[in-house]
Amino acid sequence: MRNSLSPLAWFQLICVLLGLMLLNSPVTADSGHKEVNEKDIHFFPTTEISLGDFPAEGPILDIGGGGEGIIGRLKGSQVVAIDINERELAEAPDGPLKIVMDASELKFLDNSFNCVTIFFTMMYIPAELHGKVLGQCARVLKPGGRLMIWDMNLTAQPSGAKKIAAIRLKIQLPGKTVKPGYGTHWPAKALDAAHYKQLADSCGLQVSAETDNGSTFYLELKKP
């Protein structure tokens, strides 16, 4: 799943990503793919994200770090990429230490990382597990550490809207542009920055930075 340029390649990519999302349960590592009809997909406008190198001390835990492995591309061997799907990890670029693991049951000890990242993964995790996943991230963060989340700003499904909400991104990394597509079932209730901030608050995390790009957001949360 590297750079996808033609409309057909885009559609195939969305099918693969949606197939994984639709068929993976949090405890199932690999359930295969399911076709999604393009007429059921609402595409948000392509969004550009500039992802510059950011400072982080020690290993960075990247949640759902398979697929395009964007954080791994940026921070290389400093990254510990966990993903529930072994194939997604295998397809991600080399560099990070890759471990098959469920984000809702992290196997790391408390206070292990200064930095945890979640790049367009929360939208692939069932909403009822979001609190548990953020709780696990808070647990493995060291005091003073930060959780960085990039994701879609999804409203509740508008009436009459197509079943699937998808977005094409143009990600500017230092010296490279990557163009992945991410999609999910349009949720019954909003899964936006406010949803994640509320859950983060219940886990004792404090918002330290925030950017709203319309269809996407970036949230930085600090463990006191």
Ligand SMILES: C[S@@+](CC[C@H](N)C(=O)[O-])C[C@H]1O[C@@H](n2cnc3c(N)ncnc32)[C@H](O)[C@@H]1O
């Ligand atoms: C859009 S994909 C890859 C996003 C990736 N961060 C990137 O840079 O492209 C989302 C990933 O989340 C993973 N995932 C879904 N549920 C998970 C869970 N409970 N624990 C860990 N990974 C999960 C999927 O297997 C998939 O590889």
